[in-house]
Amino acid sequence: MPSAPWSTVQLAEFLEVFELLEMLDGVNMTRIAVDRVAAALDAEVVALLIDETVVRCLGFPADAVPVKLLRNAAEVRFSILQVPGIGEVHSVSAAVSTAGCTMVVLRAGNPFDKEEETLVRSMARALGLAMTATDRLTESRMLAERLAERQYLSDRLAQIQKSISHRAPLQEVMDSITQGAAELLSADVVGLRVVGLGEGADAIASLAGYPGEGLAHFRSIPLDQGFSGRAFTEGVLVSTMDFPADAAALGSAPEAFIEAVMAAPVHHDGHIVGVINVASREVGRIFTPPEEEILLRLADHASLAVTDAAAIHALRDSLEGERFKASHDALTALPNRTTVLEMIEYELDHTARGVPLSVLYIDVDRFKLLNDMYGHSFGDRVLIEVASRLRSAVREEDLVGRLAGDEFVVVAPGISAEDAEALAQRVTYQMTQPLVIDGRGTQLSVSVGVAESAAGLSSEELLGNADVAMYRAKTSGRDCVVCYDVQMRDEMFKRADLEQEISLGLKAGEFxxxxxxxxxxxxxxxxxxxxxxxxxxxxxxxxxxxxxxxxxxxxxxxxxxxxxxxxxxxxxxxxxxxxxxxxxxxxxxxxxxxxxxxxxxxxxxxxxxxxxxxxxxxxxxxxxxxxxxxxxxxxxxxxxxxxxxxxxxxxxxxxxxxxxxxxxxxxxxxxxxxxxxxxxxxxxxxxxxxxxxxxxxxxxxxxxxxxxxxxxxxxxxxxxxxxxxxxxxxxxxxxxxxxxxxxxxxxxxxxxxxx
Structure with a gap:
């Protein structure tokens, strides 16, 4: 069988480069192609030019490419040139693509024959087709990446929208927005603050990418202060790639190592009520228009969440009004003592004979000391956290209430004291989990008394029995659960008598x-x-x-x-x-x-x-x-x-x-x-x-x-x-x-x- 012509063999080997097209980018592909052309033709120089610009050259150092000479060679099919450092060379050129790309091959010694010229043209056309395919593949990849980014953005916004529509707490929605912004915008720090919702003087704030102790300081900063404050006062998105200089110009101390910042306003009822701001520590970072658009969309979702929260607040006030206030605790929004007793009475009257009802009486250990040491505001936040942890620890059918001060109750229908004790153990475990408030770590524990209903027992008596068991838990070392028995009541009376005697003894100078x-x-x-x-x-x-x-x-x-x-x-x-x-x-x-x-x-x-x-x-x-x-x-x-x-x-x-x-x-x-x-x-x-x-x-x-x-x-x-x-x-x-x-x-x- 006769062997294939030399040019055919060379072209076949050249085309092998493009079998791995999907694994190569344009730069690597042209580099390998130029190397193959030079090897096949024993050429000293191979160059690619696009619109008179040399984009790839083999045979000259990068800083010594004779651009003019190569341009001249590209304008004719054949020529003889004098090249510095090489001498007389023969050149052949061929069009790579219709987009103005040309291949130039220079060789010293023998001129190019007809077969070699044909090989150069074939290689050039093959390279042009491969470059077109690579460009389209690159465009496809970029399009896929943009679509993936848009899909991720869509999914993130949908998650936030879902939490809003499901009436998640505003704080939870805000945390979702700041975390989403940090991921979508590759930001080091993201902060979101809103005010004026009728929920107290403090701003509601969320902070991602910063230590926990920074949240209290962030919440206290006036919204119109600093660079981000411009978004609040001007009502527009603001952005800077030189935050230290802009912060200094506004007379405020720049945050350490922050380089780029952008911020957008949050609206409610036609007024600006907050700001979402993102920051990067990357030197030279510039937030692009698409990134600014993402921040504006996140600000819109924050505005929607604020509006929805305000609407829920107004709706609750309008529907419940004085009745809600009369039956619930103002701080934790839990049912108060009156409502709890009504619930116990209802369960006692309507529960089938033989079906148990248990009550858990819960007291926060050393709460008065915490309150005295760190202030009433700190104590209030502890009570709010206790209420939240109680809700998450009990069953769906259980009622959680606040009786007074640091005393809470769980009404647990359908379970005996033994099962209620297991529930109480779950409560005590939940309370001992780490708690950080304004950067201060606090260890909580509770004492729990458990009492079970019995024939002829009133709601006051059942609650009182649980209270007695709780006092036994406190005197037994705290952070424990005790079930009621009748002997405990005598001990509680003795304890109350002792407290009274101590008070009288102080007045009488007995100590x-x-x-x-x-x-x-x-x-x-x-x-x-x-x-x-x-x-x-x-x-x-x-x-x-x-x-x-x-x-x-x-x-x-x-x-x-x-x-x-x-x-x-x-x-x-x-x-x-x-x-x-x-x-x-x-x-x-x-x-x-x-x-x-x-x-x-x-x-x-x-x-x-x-x-x-x-x-x-x-x-x-x-x-x-x-x-x-x-x-x-x-x-x-x-x-x-x-x-x-x-x-x-x-x-x-x-x-x-x-x-x-x-x-x-x-x-x-x-x-x-x-x-x-x-x-x-x-x-x-x-x-x-x-x-x-x-x-x-x-x-x-x-x-x-x-x-x-x-x-x-x-x-x-x-x-x-x-x-x-x-x-x-x-x-x-x-x-x-x-x-x-x-x-x-x-x-x-x-x-x-x-x-």
Whole structure:
């Protein structure tokens, strides 16, 4: 069989390039094609020209292409040229396409024969067809990408429209819009704020691409401020690729690392009520007209959501009016106590005999403390979150209500107390999930009481039983579930009686300080005193703190008890100055004082009243108190320190032992808890911990006091380890002021001790 002509073989090999057309872009295809032409024709130079512009050239460095020479060669089919660096060459040219693209081939030596000329023309035509196909393929791909982008935009907008039509909460819709904008526009930060919806003074805001703590600041920024504020004041879309310069021109500080910004107004009822803005940190980023159109469409959807939310708000007001307000809680929109009792009564009357009805009584643990520490606005947002979590935790047929303050209820028809307990466990778990409000992490827990209906039981009685069980849950350590039994009611009455007795005891001055001395183990003399509260009960005698302190803390009565103890302790200390002018005293303070700056004035007035220098007063605080890391707590501590008052951390090492607060707060002394002191001389772990605390205190320049010293062996170990201050029964129990004065008047030392 005769072999194929040489030109046919070369053309076939050339056409192999285009078998992978879909895998090549135009640039790579022309590069490979030019290489193949040069190899087939043994040419020194192969070039492609489009309208006299050299778009591809093999044989010359990129910066030394003889453009004019190649143009001249392209204008004729054959020519002989002098090429710098090569010499005399023969050229042949052929049209690649009708769009003005020409191939030029230069070869030194032999001229091109007829077969080679035909091969060049064939290769040129094949390349032209391939380039046309590649252009169309590229256009198809670009069209497909644009269609995919449009489809994605359509899907995103449809999701937002669906959430609006399904009456999703406005906040949820706004979050969907900001997330969608971040994805559609490849933006680093997206913010959306609206005001004027009759839902309070604060703007409703959503922020994507920024840490959680930034939302509160973003919400507080006036809408007409900064570059994005122009969209609010001018009512048009605004855009910039040089945000730092534009922000500076407006007299506002630019956000760090933001380069490009655009913003569009949000409307309601013919007025501008908000702004959606997007920002990029990419240097040189320019928002294109299609991207601006996307932002305007998102702003339109935000406007629709705002209008719909306002309409729902108005409709609810018009339909429900005073009836809704009378039957629902204003803060959480949950049914109130009256409505809950009506619901329980209805279920009791209409439920078939033998079908159970259960009630869950829910109380937020330590809510009053949160409210006092961080303010009522913070507390309100906690209650709103509790209401939301309750709705998500219960069944569809259950009724969630708010009774008062931090007390909620779930009416659960058709389930027994056993099943209701499982429901309550689900509620407690839901409440312990992480919660962040305005950048502040808060750990919630609830105490839940469960009660089941019984024959002849009224709605008030059933709710009351659940309430009693809830109080048992709180006294059992909180964050737990307790089912009602009849014995609990007696305990609740006793608890209510105790609260009343504490209040009466405060008015009668029955709470008095006892004093336990701390000894200087080096000198053997009294170093300082700790004031410990006792209740001189008129019928039960002298009561220790464990009989009343927990309830006093829970009800807030501890604040007045602490003040009474502090005042009497300072009065006694002033009287003992004549016996020991250097004597100091420490008084325990509840965390509740650090939610109110008035404690500073009270301490200052007390010191002045008894003419005591502040350095003679120590206030004992707990690790959990300082770990709250609250600005108000820190400010109160600093204000008290300015009076000369000093602070010691009680029971150091048993709480949230982060050492950061030792630097942040004005601490002057650490007290080693008796739990560690007990093991001195017998437990290597306790000894290691106490050694570490002593060395830490010494390094920080703090005093260190060991509590609960009861044996001579413990005393000896402390002395050898460098702890020179200690208190405990080895030296003295807490005694009355009269007894202590007698002892201070005698030569009391470590050696002779007293009890």
């Amino acid at each position: 008095v300080p006892f004093f336990q001395p701390s000894m200087n183990l080096e000198t053997g003399k009294v170093h300082s005193l700790e004031a410990l509260v006792r209740w001189n009960h008129p019928t039960r005698g002298l009561l220790a703190p464990d009989a009343f302190l927990e309830l006093a803390e829970e009800t807030g009565l501890i604040v007045e008890i602490d003040k009474s103890v502090l005042d009497e302790s300072c009065r006694q200390l002033a009287g003992w100055t004549r016996l020991n002018p250097d004597l100091t005293i420490s008084v325990n303070l509840s965390v509740r004082h650090f939610a109110h700056p008035e404690i500073v004035d009270f301490v200052a007035e007390t010191l002045a009243k008894y003419r005591l220098h502040g350095s003679r007063l120590w206030l004992e605080i707990t690790e959990s108190m300082v770990m709250a890391n609250d600005a108000m707590t820190l400010e109160i501590l600093r204000s008290l320190r300015s009076l000369g008052v000093r602070f010691m951390v009680d029971d150091f090492g048993t709480g949230y032992s982060s050492l950061v607060y030792l630097k942040r707060y004005p601490i002057g002394a650490l007290k080693i808890d008796r739990e560690f002191v007990d093991g001195l001389g017998s437990d290597l772990e306790d000894e290691a911990i106490v050694t570490a605390i002593i060395r830490l205190a010494d390094a920080l320049g703090h005093e260190v006091i060991a509590e609960g010293v009861e044996t001579a062996a413990q005393q000896e170990w402390l002395v050898q380890s460098g702890c020179i201050y200690a208190q405990g029964f080895l030296f003295s129990k807490a005694v009355s002021a009269d007894a202590l004065e007698v002892l201070l008047s005698t030569a009391v030392t470590v050696e002779n001790g007293f009890l």
